[in-house]
Amino acid sequence: MPLEVGVLGYGFMGKAHANAMARLPMFFPDAPAIDRSVLIGRHESALADAADRLGFDATATDWRDVVDDVDVFYNLGPNHVHREPSVAALEVGTPVFCEKPLAPTLEDAEAMAAAAREAGDDVPAGCAFNYRFVPAIQYAKRLLEAGDLGEIHHVRGRYLQDWMVDPEAPWSWRNDAEMAGSGALGDLGAHTIDLLRFLVGEIDRVSGHLTTFVDERPVEGAGTDEIRPVTVDDAYSAQLELENGAMGTIEASRFATGHKNDHTIEIHGSDGSLRFSLERLNELEVLRDGDRGYETILVTDEDDPYIDHWWPPGHVIGWEHLFVHENYEFLCAVADESEYEPNFADGLAAQRILDAIEKSDNRGEWISLES
Amino acid sequence: MPLEVGVLGYGFMGKAHANAMARLPMFFPDAPAIDRSVLIGRHESALADAADRLGFDATATDWRDVVDDVDVFYNLGPNHVHREPSVAALEVGTPVFCEKPLAPTLEDAEAMAAAAREAGDDVPAGCAFNYRFVPAIQYAKRLLEAGDLGEIHHVRGRYLQDWMVDPEAPWSWRNDAEMAGSGALGDLGAHTIDLLRFLVGEIDRVSGHLTTFVDERPVEGAGTDEIRPVTVDDAYSAQLELENGAMGTIEASRFATGHKNDHTIEIHGSDGSLRFSLERLNELEVLRDGDRGYETILVTDEDDPYIDHWWPPGHVIGWEHLFVHENYEFLCAVADESEYEPNFADGLAAQRILDAIEKSDNRGEWISLES
Amino acid sequence: MPLEVGVLGYGFMGKAHANAMARLPMFFPDAPAIDRSVLIGRHESALADAADRLGFDATATDWRDVVDDVDVFYNLGPNHVHREPSVAALEVGTPVFCEKPLAPTLEDAEAMAAAAREAGDDVPAGCAFNYRFVPAIQYAKRLLEAGDLGEIHHVRGRYLQDWMVDPEAPWSWRNDAEMAGSGALGDLGAHTIDLLRFLVGEIDRVSGHLTTFVDERPVEGAGTDEIRPVTVDDAYSAQLELENGAMGTIEASRFATGHKNDHTIEIHGSDGSLRFSLERLNELEVLRDGDRGYETILVTDEDDPYIDHWWPPGHVIGWEHLFVHENYEFLCAVADESEYEPNFADGLAAQRILDAIEKSDNRGEWISLES
Amino acid sequence: MPLEVGVLGYGFMGKAHANAMARLPMFFPDAPAIDRSVLIGRHESALADAADRLGFDATATDWRDVVDDVDVFYNLGPNHVHREPSVAALEVGTPVFCEKPLAPTLEDAEAMAAAAREAGDDVPAGCAFNYRFVPAIQYAKRLLEAGDLGEIHHVRGRYLQDWMVDPEAPWSWRNDAEMAGSGALGDLGAHTIDLLRFLVGEIDRVSGHLTTFVDERPVEGAGTDEIRPVTVDDAYSAQLELENGAMGTIEASRFATGHKNDHTIEIHGSDGSLRFSLERLNELEVLRDGDRGYETILVTDEDDPYIDHWWPPGHVIGWEHLFVHENYEFLCAVADESEYEPNFADGLAAQRILDAIEKSDNRGEWISLES
Structure with missing residues (x-):
């Protein structure tokens, strides 16, 4: 019996996940069989079109x-719609996969994580930190777990986009504190924070800085000259102190002219260093003990993570493939009633850091993360 | 009524094209509907498995x-199986899509191109030069057609792999002159030659150089110590003179240690230059009139070729996406009974150049391509 | 009459400046004539050797x-020797050129800047922020002054070295708070801060973070097993708010495994972006309005800053050439009795920011720079 | 007693070598003492100026x-002035250092090499292949001599410039077959050929291709509209077969828009690969056995070739430093009356290959180099 899957949301993420599900049988034949059963949305006609295109059997509003x-x-759905449906699903024992950041507020995230805890380990509650599933990131994780980089001294992450640099770029829910929680911080920073937690470990203290460069934007649409306020950050930065003694800097922006989706991670340890850039996601730059410079590794060999499912060495994969890996892992956990990571606890941990960064910016001082 | 598609071959290329076909409805909704009807192969049990995994309704031997x-x-199928089935299909008016190089010999290629001509323009006969369908290559084509690079002086192409550098790497049909025609020359060089013809124009004269570094290899398989001769080139190079006065150098190797699938194209014109590398296929380096250095363009913007079908800017695509573009264009041509390029005439043109390069190597002198 | 030059210090910096002076006549024939008159140091025999090698007429202790x-x-000399001799020289009206950071403490820096102010504009007091004199940085300055990058939103600087990552690397005066003032912060961060002030403008507020990874080190020398404490930072980071509304992050480390002298500056404005890296100091990456990616400019054309004095386009210069440009500008100012920048006021401005970063780290809160 | 040095030529190369000589005492204190005694040229007033600026004691016409x-x-001097003075000097036992290519014709080169042979090993006759003295190239040489790359399969070299791409760029002696011998081939190709001989070994056979894109050019100067023919190549390419079984491609151009002085060398062996680019001359990309990608090595460590004479790690050197290394080696050989390489025999060997490439182009066939 295939798993019946219900999906709320049919925008960019709806398409990305529907595609990932559709691709599993050919490339991950041991993935559980699924039916894209119901697509959920508010606007019936757009919803019907999307369901048709994305291969769903039915729709619901x-x-x-x-x-x-x-x-x-x-x-x-958008961040402010994460809590209620996710909690409701978990309360009836339905596994949930939720987009990141887990919620617009810490309170929401705590409620969601509590619901996941109560539902139990056999009801996976996944949080969509898809960049964990880049083969190069999994490869980096292997190196770090093997201790190849030694004791970690520095971490650095930045996520640069430029789609809001034009002051006339239209207002969207992503500019609204109620709906989005935060701006670049939650949207982009959540990814960076999760990757650093995944690769290097927990964060103890943060000092944050948020800026809004353009504080109101036009509403798109014919015949309107409505202007709405931007109530979230256009860019953030933060300094970190990690549990293992490493220090870090992270930042993100929607105003980094010329950068479209440039997420980079850099780590320096006592025995080596590594660098990753999402726009060249098939590559990892690694410097190991005894090396004098970074080795640029094309992570597309047969024994690289997930690659045996795809194409021969040198035949690069794209951004969407991360979603296939992520859906594969999550759906296997659902079928096996086993734990899945990154889960709502990871989502909450990231949220606590996002929240601490905002608090730090408000108060002008470092904030400790209580354990 | 969906188009019934029959596919001979269920290896690497079978998987690549089946995947491309499967992905069309979600991303290219205006593509003609198709049925993956029959998968053709010789080994029944492997064939049945493949048909199941690749989504074919039936099999045939x-x-x-x-x-x-x-x-x-x-x-x-392998190169020596290109001619007979392709010609038979064309003779009954069935459109054909054939992998490259078009044939192991010039004679075969000529017969195939003749069959395509006789079938007529409304029976598309496509040759699988898939790299024409890289968005960055299409973008380069636009620049060249607009004259942005001025008069072209230099072209340069190389295709580097290293999977045979180990003398113990097993023998395959790709090492056999009967079955493959040539080695790196036909397998890799055909791609380079087609891209140069596509981007810059016809080639007038060539001087070729073929080398076989390891002249026999073990046959893979338990309990065997059979050794077979390598009767094709491990690497080739050629110097070119183009119709438009440009000069060129091209080469390919299966012995370029550290390079997996590294196909690069470089062009210098009187007003600009460009560079492309397949392992970074989302990027194009362009220098235009007035620029002092190459601009590294991430060809993933909404108005870049094919990109509106996929993901937002900066969300990179992979090697397999070229096959989706290629299948889209070819199947549209089939449905419309219109011309498709690159076709068997392009395949034959490339074959003539491959043949001239081999002849030049044999004779130790330049060979002119008769018009 | 040639200018008589006295130089205190004959280590790395002594060699760098003596070389720069020696090269002026051949490459900058309009520079004032000088005599390398006196080399000053404490160890007579080493001093005599150095004076001989570096071309000084005499020595003094x-x-x-x-x-x-x-x-x-x-x-x-080392930082704690900057104040007394510099002030003494200025008090007798002798122009002074002092290495960076201007001083180990803010108090010292203020005293030095006061002495320079009192000496007057016709007695140049230069601070050795040599990276202003990289042709690519001067080129960037031109772009920024012309407004080519629009309103600046982001600045980013980091200076990575790894010479102390080994815990057994020997103790030096650079590890001592009394003598050096601070560690990576003053030694490396001072450069970054000066470049950002030069290129983008004043800094209003900072949030700093200093870390010492290894808190004691062996003293080098035969027969000793003395251990001394490290009382300065091994690495620092800071977040910035600039007067013009831009936000920034800067950092430096002596623990960035694999990086030798990697000083990078990145700037994003509303109309463009740029990137610079000291280890590729002949290059500047620039993205201007209308560009889609960074253009990698080799800043070695005849009309690039200072290049007409050197070699034809593409014949790259090295790190030492910056010292030639710096000495040229400084010595011309001395000869002309005109103002020179970066001067002691610039040194003091940088020192205030260094000091604020340390204070911020101590207090765990943002610090405003009083105007 | 310092060596008395006489120098013919005070253009670009005169400046480069005078500078190198001037810098030796400070950085290579064990180099023999020299006097820049006489500068030789035809135009007395320009010559006097140059002698003054470049530090020569006297002049001669x-x-x-x-x-x-x-x-x-x-x-x-220009190529057509290489033979007569060099031979005359050798005949009286004066060591000679001659710019490359050794001569405009094979006949001249043979006469010069014969004169050097007759003068004997204690009279060094150096040919100015300065790129052997790049630290990264010396480092590559060490790797190759240690066998780290295994058996060599492929070599590739190209030297790209663009200073003649404008058809109005003025005519110079470099465009004249009488004076220069050849164009890009001799001027740039000679460097590539020497590096390949130095690094990998002798060349057995060549197939060459020369092109002249613009066949006449204006003579610079007020009030003239004289046009002169271009009788040399603007660009060349060649295919190579090496004694050790490797194959190669080389090329050079003065029409490679956007490239100023871009000399790259690439080598693939059975156990590794390397890449070098002159515009980033402090770097070497190396892939060794067991590596998956190229390691980008900054060749500025203390134990790297020549680096202990200069600056600490990461403080990059420039193009001119190669001349210092070259002059150091040559002048030491003069003082020691010992052999120096690259010598006139190397110059002749390169000349034979240049000549064979031209012959091959003329005849349209491969040319063997007689041993």
Whole structure:
């Protein structure tokens, strides 16, 4: 019996996950069989079109009608819609996969993580930190776990985009504190924070800095000259102190002219260093003990993570492939009723750091993360 | 009525094209509907498995039973199997899509191109030069057609792999002159030659150089110590003179240690230059009039070729996406009974150059391509 | 009459400046004539050797005997020796050139800047921020002054070295708070801060973070097993808010495994971006309005800053050439009795920021720079 | 007693070598003492200026008056002036250092090499292949000699410039077959050929291709509209077969838009690969056995070739430093009356290959180099 999957949201993320699900049988034949059963949204006609294009059997306009019926619930809506449906699904024992950041507020994230804890380990509650599933990042994780970089001294992450640098770029829900929680911080920073937690470990203290360069934007649409306020950050930075003694700097921006989706991670340890850039996601730069410079590794060999499912060495994969890996791992966990990571606890941990960064910016001082 | 597609070959290329076909509906909704009807191969049990995994309705062990029944025939077999089934299909008016190089010999290629000519323009006969469908290459084509690089003086192409550098790497049909025609020359050089013809124009004269570094190899398999001769080149180079007065150098190798699938194209004109590398296929380096250095363009913007079908700017695509573009264009041509390029005439043109390069190597002198 | 030059210090910096002076006549024929008159140091025999090798006419072991006699005084000693001789020289109207950071403490820096102010504009007091004199940095300055990058949103600087990552690397004066003031912060961060002030403008607020990874080190030398404490930072980071509204992050480390002298500057404005790296100091990456990616400019054309003095386009210069440009500008100012920048006021401005970063680290809160 | 040095030529090369000589005492204190005694040229007033700026004691307008008087003779004139003065100097036992290519014709080169042979090993006759003295190239040489790259399969070299791409760029002696011998081939190709001989070994057979894109050019100068023919190549390419079984491609151009002085060398062996680029001459990219990608090595460590004479790690050197290394080695050989390489025999060997490439182009066939 295939798993019945219900998906809330049919925008960018809906397309990315539907595609990932559709690709599993050919490339991950041991993945559980699934049915894209129900696509959930508010605007019936757009929803019907999307369901047709994305291969869903049916549609629904209220998630309440769905979360109990399906075997898995994907919550791909805007941040302010993460909590209620996810908690409802978990309360009836339906595994949930939720987009990141887990929630617009720490309170919401705590409620969601609590619901996941109560649902139990056999009800996976995944948080969509998809960059963990880049083969090069998995390769980096192997190196770090093997201790190849020694004691870690420095971490550095930045996520640069430029789609809001034009002051006339239209207002969206991503500019609204109520709906999004934060701006570049939550949208982009959440990815960086999760990768650093995944690769290097927990963060103890943060000092944050948020800036809004353009504080109001026009609403898109014919015949309107409505202007709405931007109530979130356009860019953030933070300094970190990690549990293992490393120090770090992270930042993100929607105003980094010329950068489209440039997420980079750099780590220096006592025995080596590594660098990763999302726009060249097939590559990892690694410097190991005895090396004098970075070795640029094309992570597409047969024994590289996930690569045996795809193409021969040198035949590069793209951004969407991360979603296939992520859906594979999550759906296997659902079928096996086993734990999945990154989960809601990871989502909450990231949220606590996002929240601490905002608090730090407000108060002008370092904030400790309570353990 | 969906187009019934028959496919000969279920190896690497079979998987690449089946995947491309499977992905069309979600991303290219205006592509013609198709059925993956029949998968053709010799080994029944492996074939059945492949058909199941690649989503084919049925299997056949003789292409003769198929070419007349289907609406489109894909010939993805080894080079020495290109001619007979392709010609048979064209003779009954079935459009054919054939892997490159078009044939192991010039004679075969000529017969195939003749069959395509006789079938007429409304029966597309495509040759699988998939690298024409890289967005960055299409972008380069636009620049060249607009004259942005001025008069072209230099072209340079190289295709580097290293999978045979180990003398113990096992013998395969690709090492055999009968089955493959040539080695690196036909397998890799055909791509380079097609890209240069596509981007810059016809080649007038060539001087070629072929080398076989390891002249026999072990046959893989338990309990055997059979050794077979390598009767093709491990690497080739050639100097070119183009119709437009440009000069060029091209080369390919299976012995370029550290390079997996490194196909690069470089062009210098009187007003600018460009560079492309397949291992970074989302990027194009362009120098235009007035620029002092190359601009590294990430060809993933909404108005870049094919990109509106995929993901937002900066969300990179992979090697397999070229096959989706290629299948889209070819299947549209089939549905519209219109011309498709690159076609068998392009395949033959490339073959003539491959043949001239080999002849030049044999004779130790330049060879002119008769017009 | 050639200018009589007295130089305190004959280590790395002594060699760098003596070389620069020696090269002026051949490459900058309009530079004032100078005599390398006196080299000052404490260890007579080493001093005599150095004077011989570096082309000085005489030596002295006490700067007090020199500062009044010479026309120019170069103070290239360790940081804690910057104040007294520099002030003494200025008090007798002798122009001074002092290595960076200007001083180990803010108090010292203020005293030095006051002495320079009192000496007047016709007595140049230069601070050795030599990276202003990289042709690529001067080129960047031109772009920024022309407004080519628009309104600046982001600045980023980092200076990575790894010579102390080994815990057994020997103790030096650079590890001592009394003598050096601070560690990576003052030694490396001072450069970054000066470049950002030069290129983008004043800094309003900082949040700093200093870390010492290894807190004691062996003293080098035969027969000793003395251990001394490290009382300065091994690495620092800081977040910045600039007067013009831009935000920034800067950092430096002596623990960045694999990086030798890697000083990078990145700037994003509303109309463009740029990137510079000291280990590729002949290059500047620039993205201007209308560009889609960074253009890698080799800043070695005839009309690039200072290049007409050197070699034809593409014949790259090295790190030492910056010292030639710096000495040229400084010595011309001395000869002309005109203002020179970067001067002691710039040194003090940088020192205030260094000091604020340390204070911020101590207090765990942002520190404003009083205007 | 310092060596008396006479130098013919005070253009670009005169400046480069005078500078190198001037820098030796400070950085290579064990180099023999020299006097820049006589500068030789035809135009008295320009010559006097140059002698003054470049630090020569005297001038002469006829080399005949000089070659016997000095201890060393530098021939830095145009190619057609290489033979006569060099031979005359050698005949009187004066060591000679001659710019490359050794001569405009094979006949001249043979006469010069014969003169050097007759003068004997204690009279060094150096040919100015300065790129052997790049630290990264010396480092590559060490790797190759240690066998780290295994058996060599591929060599590749190209030297790209663009200073003649404008058809209005003025005519110079470099465009004239009588004076220059050849164009890009001799001027740039000679460097590539020497590096390949130095690093990998002798060349057995060549197939060459020369092109002249613009066949006449204006003569520079007020009030003239004279046009002169270009009788040399603007660009060349060649295919190589090496004695050790490797194959190669080399090329050079003065029409490679956007490239100023871009000389790259690439080598693939059975166990590794390397890449070098002159515009980033402090770096070497190396892939060794067991590596998966190229390691980018900054060749500025203390134990790297020549680096202990200069600056600490990461403080990059420039193009001119190669001349210092080269002059150091040559002048030491003069002082020691010992052999120096690259010598006139190397110059002749390169000349034979240049000549074979031209012959091959003329005849349209491969040419063997007689041993």
